[in-house]
Amino acid sequence: MNKLFLISLFLIFFNAPAFADLNKDQKTAFEIVNESKVTLKNFNDDPELKWFRNHFTRAKGILIIPTLLKGGFIFGGSGGTGVLFRHDIENNQWSYPGFYSIGSISVGFQIGLEVAEVVLLIMTDRGMDALLSSKLQLGSDASIALGPIGIGTQAATSDVLQYARAKGAFVGLTLEGSILTTRDSLNEAYYGRPVSPVEIFIKSEVNNSQADSIRYMLDTLQNTP
Numbered sequence: 248m249n250k251l252f253l254i255s256l257f258l259i260f261f262n263a264p265a266f267a268d269l270n271k272d273q274k275t276a277f278e279i280v281n282e283s284k285v286t287l288k289n290f291n292d293d294p295e296l297k298w299f300r301n302h303f304t305r306a307k308g309i310l311i312i313p314t315l316l317k318g319g320f321i322f323g324g325s326g327g328t329g330v331l332f333r334h335d336i337e338n339n340q341w342s343y344p345g346f347y348s349i350g351s352i353s354v355g356f357q358i359g360l361e362v363a364e365v366v367l368l369i370m371t372d373r374g375m376d377a378l379l380s381s382k383l384q385l386g387s388d389a390s391i392a393l394g395p396i397g398i399g400t401q402a403a404t405s406d407v408l409q410y411a412r413a414k415g416a417f418v419g420l421t422l423e424g425s426i427l428t429t430r431d432s433l434n435e436a437y438y439g440r441p442v443s444p445v446e447i448f449i450k451s452e453v454n455n456s457q458a459d460s461i462r463y464m465l466d467t468l469q470n471t472p
Contacts, residue, residue, distance in 0.1 A: 272436035282313035374406030
């Protein structure tokens with residue numbers, strides 16, 4: 248069976264609303280932003296992640312996934328929902344968030360459930376442009392390097408740098424081949440109307456004051472030597 252087809256099925260299952268109304272989607276969106284703020288603080292405070300802080304100052308954007316779940320038996324997969332922020336270099340400010348889901352399918356013996364918090368640093372215009380579409384595949388539409396392993400030559404040429412902090416025994420995580428899709432229902436709930444990535448990140452047509460605190464954290468981290 249085609250791998251991309253399996254990934255698409257996983258994403259459909261992962262994103263399927265359980266008869267959620269707008270209020271529930273709005274609550275979910277607010278929770279993801281709050282959890283992403285905690286994850287960003289965890290990464291910034293971790294003494295082992297000096298490479299993250301060094302590369303962050305050059306990033307075009309950041310995708311924060313506060314909870315990535317990996318599990319399954321024989322046919323496994325990973326999935327999570329996070330928020331993307333774009334750095335407007337010209338005005339030196341961070342955008343309001345856009346919501347994305349990430350999912351992958353793997354085949355082989357595996358059992359149990361593992362959890363991690365993940366941050367993707369978008370290092371190139373190509374990587375940022377790829378995220379303006381409704382769906383992209385990491386490793387294909389945008390190259391990805393695993394940090395801190397990829398802090399050398401790979402980091403200089405990759406569109407995306409990825410790192411995960413394990414909450415459990417989560418080792419060997421790679422997101423290459425994973426599919427990123429926009430969470431249109433969460434974007435609509437968060438901003439009160441249907442909105443595209445271009446309207447969020449390029450045209451700056453929407454805002455939500457609930458995200459101002461994490462935007463301030465991003466700005467502070469950007470401007471701290």
